[in-house]
Amino acid sequence: MKKLKIIDIKRVKNIATQRSIKLSEDALDQKERANTFLTEVGDLTLFIKQIVKETFSRNFEFKEFLRQCYEIGNKSLPLIIITGTIMGLVLTIQSRPAMAKFGAVTMLPGMVAVSLIREIGPIITALICAGKIGSGMGAELGSMKVTEQIDAMEVSATNPIRYLVVTRVLAATLMLPILVLFADAFGFLGSWIGVNIKGDVSLVLFVFQAFGSITFLDFFPAIIKTFLFGAVIGIVGCYKGFTAGRGTESVGKAANAAVVLSSLLIIIVDMIAVQITDMWL
């Protein structure tokens, strides 16, 4: 009995010790996670500060900037055109029954135009670009980091932030609004096709009805936020590539993290932009 009791005490002690160890491990885990998160935020802030500093420094890499504009803009265009057309088509087909219930089928072009320009065009284009451009930047810079190409650049007295990051971030910032314009334009085309599946509307009348519903205040905030989306994709993609660890596994992780984080930030920026637009306009 006594022996059992001792064993019991030991067991209780063991459980208590295990629990306290688990609790302290959990606390350490949480502390470590908090530290990692804060370190990441700090590193990202310093990274953005360096980008801003190098953007306004002398010896801007114009040739590389143009090459990146071509890579980001031209090479993403087919994907954006296809997606934009399908977006417009699907939106029109899906909205038609609801509009028909209220006898407002004639307002379909205007409704689709406002939806495309204010929200769907920018956000879908940004999310597609986060996948295509952001992952590309993360993987390319991550692979350059792993194979010491970024170190080689630094040692040969060339600033890698200026050459690799500033050019990519600026190109993404400038190209995304242009891609969004293409997505919107082809979204209109898709919508016109959608309207004509069950109706008969000329392209001129469609455009007249669509643009009749859009004001400058629909267009302007939407374009402004696409610059921010572009900057987010560029900064996050480059940051994740630049901070990739060692080994090929980290290249995949950098590409994945670039897509996940930039997609999340795009949605957060969109939410803030919508709130600001709602307050001011």
Added chain:
Amino acid sequence: MKNSQETSLDTISEKKATAEILIEIKNLKKSFGRLEVLKDISLKLHNGENLVVLGKSGSGKSVLIKCIVRLLNPDGGTINLLGKEVNSIKGKELSEIREKIGFLFQSGALYDSMTVKQNLEFPLVRIKRDLKETEINNKINEVLENVGLADVLEKMPSELSGGMRKRISLARSIILDPVIMLYDEPTTGLDPVTSDEISELINSVQKKYKTSSIIITHDIACVRITADRIIMLHEGHIYAEGTLAEFEASDDPLIMSFFK
């Protein structure tokens, strides 16, 4: 009088010795988390010499030369590079000092999205901005000739063999006429014949460009061809220092494990 003459001679010889030191490292320390890689390293690189840093994998050899060019920031100690404290300089001053150093990376680190020509002109057009196109082309041809390669200008790095990549990487390192060359395991991953060729090339670069070099390696064939002086790193400390003959004659088990 004799004493004063001796003192002045000593001073002259001291000054000469000081002038000849291109790199002076004192009590260098570097850790990664809890892992102390370099514990207390002090060394000097003299003008015109090939200093080989020998040691097992993970002994901190690469970390040492990355600290010299500030790719890594040391935790303690000082590095005097060409008369400047590397730890205290930054920005333009750091760039200027890096222009005088050639660094051959273990992997070659050629920019894989660029052709050989673009790789070679990359540092040149950014550092020496006033060069004309013909001068750039002449310089590229000169360095290619010096590393024993031609007709590869328009090739991509992926189309080159390991030895060729090392040669192009070496050509890119010497294109700015460096004063000091740092070689990070220059013969790793190459067959014995190509390894010997690269080692001979290191000597030929030293003669042609009058460089002083630190060569990080664990390849004894490379050590035998290139070393003027050898330093052996072990567990974050300098374990031994001497000439090739002294190392080969040593009966220390650790040194013998490298040289047998």
